[in-house]
Amino acid sequence: MIFIKKTFFTFLVSAIIISSCGGGGDKGSQSGPYVPPANVSVSSISISITAKEIVIGETLQLRATVSPSNATDKTVTWSSSSSTVATVSPTGLVTGKAEGSADIKATAGGKSATCKVTVKKPAVAVTSVEIDQTDITIKVGETRTLKATVKPDNATDKTITWGSSKPDIATVDNTGKVTAVKEGVASITATSGGKSASCKVTVEKAVIPVSLITLSETTLTLTEGDTKTITATVNPSDATDKTVAWTSSNTSVAAVNNGTITAVARGTADITAECGGKSATCQVTVNARIVDVTSITLSKTTTTLIVGESETITATINPSNATDQNVIWSSSNAAVATVNNGTITATAPGTAEIKAECGGKKAICKVTVNKNAVVSITLSETTLTLTEGETHTITATITPIDATYQIITWTSSNTAVAIVSNGKITAVAIGTAVITASCDGKTATCKVTITKQGGLNSDIDIPGFVDDEW
Numbered sequence: 001m002i003f004i005k006k007t008f009f010t011f012l013v014s015a016i017i018i019s020s021c022g023g024g025g026d027k028g029s030q031s032g033p034y035v036p037p038a039n040v041s042v043s044s045i046s047i048s049i050t051a052k053e054i055v056i057g058e059t060l061q062l063r064a065t066v067s068p069s070n071a072t073d074k075t076v077t078w079s080s081s082s083s084t085v086a087t088v089s090p091t092g093l094v095t096g097k098a099e100g101s102a103d104i105k106a107t108a109g110g111k112s113a114t115c116k117v118t119v120k121k122p123a124v125a126v127t128s129v130e131i132d133q134t135d136i137t138i139k140v141g142e143t144r145t146l147k148a149t150v151k152p153d154n155a156t157d158k159t160i161t162w163g164s165s166k167p168d169i170a171t172v173d174n175t176g177k178v179t180a181v182k183e184g185v186a187s188i189t190a191t192s193g194g195k196s197a198s199c200k201v202t203v204e205k206a207v208i209p210v211s212l213i214t215l216s217e218t219t220l221t222l223t224e225g226d227t228k229t230i231t232a233t234v235n236p237s238d239a240t241d242k243t244v245a246w247t248s249s250n251t252s253v254a255a256v257n258n259g260t261i262t263a264v265a266r267g268t269a270d271i272t273a274e275c276g277g278k279s280a281t282c283q284v285t286v287n288a289r290i291v292d293v294t295s296i297t298l299s300k301t302t303t304t305l306i307v308g309e310s311e312t313i314t315a316t317i318n319p320s321n322a323t324d325q326n327v328i329w330s331s332s333n334a335a336v337a338t339v340n341n342g343t344i345t346a347t348a349p350g351t352a353e354i355k356a357e358c359g360g361k362k363a364i365c366k367v368t369v370n371k372n373a374v375v376s377i378t379l380s381e382t383t384l385t386l387t388e389g390e391t392h393t394i395t396a397t398i399t400p401i402d403a404t405y406q407i408i409t410w411t412s413s414n415t416a417v418a419i420v421s422n423g424k425i426t427a428v429a430i431g432t433a434v435i436t437a438s439c440d441g442k443t444a445t446c447k448v449t450i451t452k453q454g455g456l457n458s459d460i461d462i463p464g465f466v467d468d469e470w
Helices: 002-022
Strands: 044-047 051-055 059-061 064-067 077-080 086-088 093-096 100-108 111-120 128-131 135-139 143-145 148-151 161-164 170-172 177-180 184-192 195-204 212-215 219-223 227-229 232-235 245-248 254-257 260-263 267-275 278-287 295-298 302-306 310-312 315-318 328-331 337-340 343-346 350-358 361-370 376-379 383-387 391-393 396-399 409-412 418-421 424-427 431-439 442-451
Touching (some): 044 100, 051 093, 064 100, 077 086, 086 100, 093 111, 128 184, 135 143, 135 177, 148 184, 177 195, 212 278, 219 227, 219 260, 245 254, 254 267, 295 350, 302 310, 315 350, 337 350, 343 361, 376 431, 383 391, 383 424, 396 431, 418 431, 424 442
Parallel strands (some): 044 111, 051 111, 128 195, 135 195, 219 278, 295 361, 302 361
Antiparallel strands (some): 044 064, 059 093, 077 100, 086 093, 128 148, 143 177, 161 184, 170 177, 212 232, 245 267, 254 260, 267 278, 295 315, 310 343, 328 350, 337 343, 376 396, 409 431, 418 424
């Protein structure tokens, strides 16, 4: 515009001069014919800015320079490749309209220049930063990844910068991964848009695992009641946890307490020491303490058997915890009686001694073997009525008649009514009694009724009479 005005002014001045020179004057006084000035073309045009970012609603003033400076026509025309993104005024004022990019072009004399304008939304500031953990403890050499969250979610720049207050204790990379370097405390900080959050990191000594555990003894033989202490060695010596746990596979045989083994009873048991997932075992054999036999007794010292009959007697060893519990049985006369683990079998009439021996001590049972056993016993009468003071003898018959045992035992169920001796019954008083004959485990009975003298039973009531008048 300035150029146009200057050109018009120059043209006006020249016209005035020419007009004044030629107005009725002598043309011959002029030095020569009028020659208009030459036309100067535009060689190039440039814009003060070639690329720029602005936000929606923001303006940008561009300025164009036309070369050469004496170009005849220096008129500049402005245009936008996308007026929906950015507009440009005739004077080069650019206004951002929407997200995107547009080329703003300045044209003069057929020459042009471009400025690339990028339009963005207005920046959204960060209001806060949060870390998912605020206090952690890790071991030397361990790593832990922290997660940082930037608020609001639509913040324009959510770039997070991580840092450590003491990198010699704990370092952090650009992903939030923390690495423990040495024991101590450090603060890990996440920063974005001028806001930050921190996490306290405590670094502890690294865990050194147990690689091996060994025992001072791997096999051991003890006697009941003995104790023995074995030691466990944990490797490496600087393992973090060197606590040893002791167990026994059979506490009724051997018990263990902090490496001290106590022999309880005969048998075997595995003593195990465990630490840090590693273990070692000692096999313990417990032998019985020798306790001498002081005596041996039998459940019977005499017995009578019939040929073919058997009986079992038991042997008791004293003391009960004697080391030797093996009883040896023998018969002095196997032709009469044999013995097998305490069971005596009668083989022929006669006598024999059954002997039980253990630990140098012995006990004897004398055995009498008879030929025949009593099969049954019968009485000459099974019921009997007597009067007071009367006596009566009944006889007992043993079957078989050649039974070895012939001794008969007589008894009365009520001696106040009737008594018996060798089969002879004596009536004592009115009433009833049962007379029993026994022989070799067999029995027979006779029921005896005792009445009042005169033949009438005192149990019968006669009207009009009393016992004293009868």
